[in-house]
Amino acid sequence: MKPARRLTLIAAGAVLAGCAQTANAPSTLTVDRARVGATPAGADAAAYFDIRAGGDDRLTGAVTDAAARASLHEMRDADGGGIMTQVDAVDLPAGIEVRFEPFGDHVMLEDLERDLRPGDNVTITLSFADHASIDVEATVVALVDLAEENR
Template identity: 45%
Template sequence: MPRTTPLHPAPSPAEVQPSASAAPPLVGARLPRRAALAALLLPLTACAAEPEPATGAGSAADAPAPGADSAAEEDAVTVAEAWVKAAEEHMTSAFGILRNDTDTDLVLRGARTDASARVELHETASDGSGGMSMQEKEGGFPLPAGEELILEPGGNHLMLMEIAAPLLPGDEVELILEFEDGTEHPFTATVKDFAGAQEHYEPEGSTGTGASDGGGEHAAEHEDDE
């Protein structure tokens, strides 16, 4: 019987032996899953490591707003119920309630406004004959810490000398108070009609009134304004 040669010769044991460098099939299948997991965890780790913005006491959000101190100082002196007596010429008076909410005693030494050539501080005193007369207050008005200074008809007041234009009811006048320590305080006063407190002005008791007319006429003007 003739010999037949097998079409596919059986492999030798050396050929069947797996190569030492070949990776097991299961190990090769696990590597892609681990690599994918590592790629997924990497951005999460980076996010967790990112520092959060500071919110402590020293952060910029807690810092006081610029100008807060100056705003508080401006509110330390207040003027309430401010008004000016209506007048068409010459002079008139300004009134109100000044309050010192600082912890320092102040002295009001003057005031100014564009509505008049100058402003004088006037006080009212007895004229010795049963009436009242007004004169410029020497040394200014003291305004102790935590107290009030009342400017009113028949009492202490601001005298607007030589007004620049008629001041009619409803007008508003901008004034600035000047204190002895160099500080200033602006305020607005409303012009009102008023016909009370008929005191007269005493030129002899005043310092630097600057009246251009005679004493009698000046006195009559002040009487009309007050």
């Protein structure tokens, strides 16, 4: 490919990316009911919340200073129940409330740096394909209370 043609393609790509952002603006995104199960240091805790994106978006990652790592987990059907599987992103269709909840999708806080006790708060930074990152304050709740949510 000749250099001149390659430059033209790069420029076209930049224009397309610009259009996509303009079409979504102003992009709104809300996160509600953030909570995480009480879990001892060194173990993994699941975090849950409701997300509503104003335009099509994707949740692409999470970090927290309460754990060594955080990853996105989906529940997939398997023999004898569900199995959790790490995924790169979770789709957030425009205007739809996407619920991360017990026995469903969640953010896994892996290898906790400290005990998470009921009433504590954990800051989780969520990142998205389009929207700017959001800091979420998740409340630590007893596991028994999480288990009762779906009853």
